[in-house]
Amino acid sequence: MTYPQGVRSRSRWLDITAVGVLSALMASGGTYAVMNFDDPGVGPVVVEADGSMNTATPASYTSSSDWDGVAANVSPSVVSIDVASEQGAGAGSGVIWNDEGHVVTNAHVIAGATEVAITLADGRTYAAAVTGEDESTDLAVLQITDPPADLRPIETNDGTDIAVGAPVMAIGNPLGLSGTVTTGIVSALDRPVSTQSASANSATVTNAIQTSAAINPGNSGGALVNNDGELIGINSAIASLSDGSGQSGSIGIGFAIPMRSVNSIVDQLIETGTAEHAFLGVGLNDASSQVEGATLSGAGVTSVEPGTPAESVGLQKGDVIVRIDGERVGSAESLVAQVRERSTGDEAELGVIRDGEEDAYTVTLDARPDEG
Numbered sequence: 001m002t003y004p005q006g007v008r009s010r011s012r013w014l015d016i017t018a019v020g021v022l023s024a025l026m027a028s029g030g031t032y033a034v035m036n037f038d039d040p041g042v043g044p045v046v047v048e049a050d051g052s053m054n055t056a057t058p059a060s061y062t063s064s065s066d067w068d069g070v071a072a073n074v075s076p077s078v079v080s081i082d083v084a085s086e087q088g089a090g091a092g093s094g095v096i097w098n099d100e101g102h103v104v105t106n107a108h109v110i111a112g113a114t115e116v117a118i119t120l121a122d123g124r125t126y127a128a129a130v131t132g133e134d135e136s137t138d139l140a141v142l143q144i145t146d147p148p149a150d151l152r153p154i155e156t157n158d159g160t161d162i163a164v165g166a167p168v169m170a171i172g173n174p175l176g177l178s179g180t181v182t183t184g185i186v187s188a189l190d191r192p193v194s195t196q197s198a199s200a201n202s203a204t205v206t207n208a209i210q211t212s213a214a215i216n217p218g219n220s221g222g223a224l225v226n227n228d229g230e231l232i233g234i235n236s237a238i239a240s241l242s243d244g245s246g247q248s249g250s251i252g253i254g255f256a257i258p259m260r261s262v263n264s265i266v267d268q269l270i271e272t273g274t275a276e277h278a279f280l281g282v283g284l285n286d287a288s289s290q291v292e293g294a295t296l297s298g299a300g301v302t303s304v305e306p307g308t309p310a311e312s313v314g315l316q317k318g319d320v321i322v323r324i325d326g327e328r329v330g331s332a333e334s335l336v337a338q339v340r341e342r343s344t345g346d347e348a349e350l351g352v353i354r355d356g357e358e359d360a361y362t363v364t365l366d367a368r369p370d371e372g
Contacts, residue, residue, distance in 0.1 A: 070169055070229045071181045076121045077154035078223050080173040081105055081128075081142070084115040093172030093222030094118065094142065095154045095231060097266065101147025104266055105221030106236050107133040107140040118144055120151075121179055132269030136277055137261055137340065138204045138236050140221075141269040154223060157230035159259040162209070164189060170213040170235055170254070172222025184213030184252075190327060192337040193237060193255050207337035208255040209233045215254035224256040233258050264343045278342045278365035281308020282315060284332035289320040289353040296353065298322035299335035313361045315352065322358065323351030339365065 081103075083090040092109030096102075103118055110116060116128040126144045133140035144151075166186045174180050188210040211224060215238050224233040233256030268275040287300025301319040304310050322329055324338045325348055342348060344367040349360050 066227070067169060067181070067183055070225065070227060071171070073229045074154065074169070074171055074223060074225050075179050075181070076152045078121065078171045078179070079103055080119040080176075080178040081109055081221065082117045082119070083110055083113045085112040086114065087112060091173060091176055091218050092220045093218065093235070095221075095223045095234070096151050097141070097270075098153050099147075099149075099151050101144035101151060102131065102266075102270055103128065103142040103144060104234060104262065105140050105142060106234065107135050107138045108236075109221045110140050110142065111135075116142060118142065119178065120148075124148070132273035132275070134265050134269060134275040136204055137206070137257065137265050137275070139234065139257065139262065139265045139269070139275075141266055154225075154231045155229060156259060156263075157226060157228070157232050158263070159232055162186060162189065162226070162232055162258075167227050168211055168213055168232065169225050169227075170211070170215055170219060170222060171225065172215075172219035172235060174216035174218040176218060180219075182214035184211050186210070187212050187253070189258075190334075190338070191255065192331065192333045194333055194337075205333060205336045205340050206236065206255065206257055206261070207341040208237070209258050211254050211256060212252050213254060214252070219254075231259065232256070234262055258341065261341050276344055276367040278339050278344050278346060279309065279368040280335075280339050280363065280365060281305040281310040284335060286331045287320050289322075289356070291353050291356055291358050296320070296322045297330050298353070299329055299332040309363045309366050313350075313363045315350075315361065315363075316354070318354070320353045321350050322353055324348050326351075 077096045079094045079096060081092045081094050090109070092105055094103040094105035097104045110130055110133065113130065116130065117125055118128045119125045126146065128142040128144050131141040131143045164186050167183065168186055169181055169183045171181050186209060191208045191210045192205065193208040194205045209224065209232065213224065215235050219235050222235045223231050224235050226232050235254065235256045237255040239253035265275045281304065282301050283303035284299045285302050286297070288295050288297045299321040301315055301317055301321065303317055304315050321335055324335065327338065329335045329338065342365055344365060346365050347362055348365060349362050351358055352361055
């Protein structure tokens, strides 16, 4: 998967291969990931964080929404971001978070930045500084220097009412074309998307919203909104078919970081400049187990760390976790994405298969030890 980021003078691309789940690559620059499908006639799928997506808009969905009104209301809350770094110049998108001048974007948009400029929808440009960034979720917060009094913060939606098939609009700065809007639908929810930066210590794993709205380079960090103009996600990655030459073709699959993750991380970045992440305390691999004559795939527990939430509720090596809070867990990466979407202190009910029977374990997630 790749990020919908702007064109840099020196592109940086990363790959990772996913088995059984959708994977995305994210880093400080353009990125992509490879997805393998069972159909041998389908080649590797590259997800580009630059957002090269299907530019087609499903007519059956646009007709039911007042998209011109949504665009008019939301566009003033979406900004263009220009970045200078040792690697060259780059561009991306962001959303105005509050009237204090905080702007939310992707961490990969501003990675390595030495200078940052933010341009509002009306063309005014301001210098900005990085308040905090979190590679693990690919989120970052900027602060506009001397913000104007007439900023329009974006309206948000907590995401609890988002449904597959719902119409959405992506707004951003693709290929330097500020204020560009594209429409589509929510194609899937809770899609595990992982990326790996060459500089990061761990993969970025997102429990993403999948959308058919066209996302292209420069859309990274921009808004995905519903037909009420409410922010439901931050655009971060795309999928495309690789032609084997380092270039990629659009196949109309994009990904956004959902608001549950955004709210938790952004609040921490504004307050302290850093973020802590929910932690279960198990080693995982892809596994399957039988229960009541059926085979269920899930996250297999390979180890349980002492003194962790997993140990405190009695999880054991060999357990297969197939649900979290009633939602299916089909792989190790799926569970990682679900846990990372949650906050420290959250309770989660795990559905665990052991010895052919499924039982429920309620665990209180803790912060990772290396994050305090």
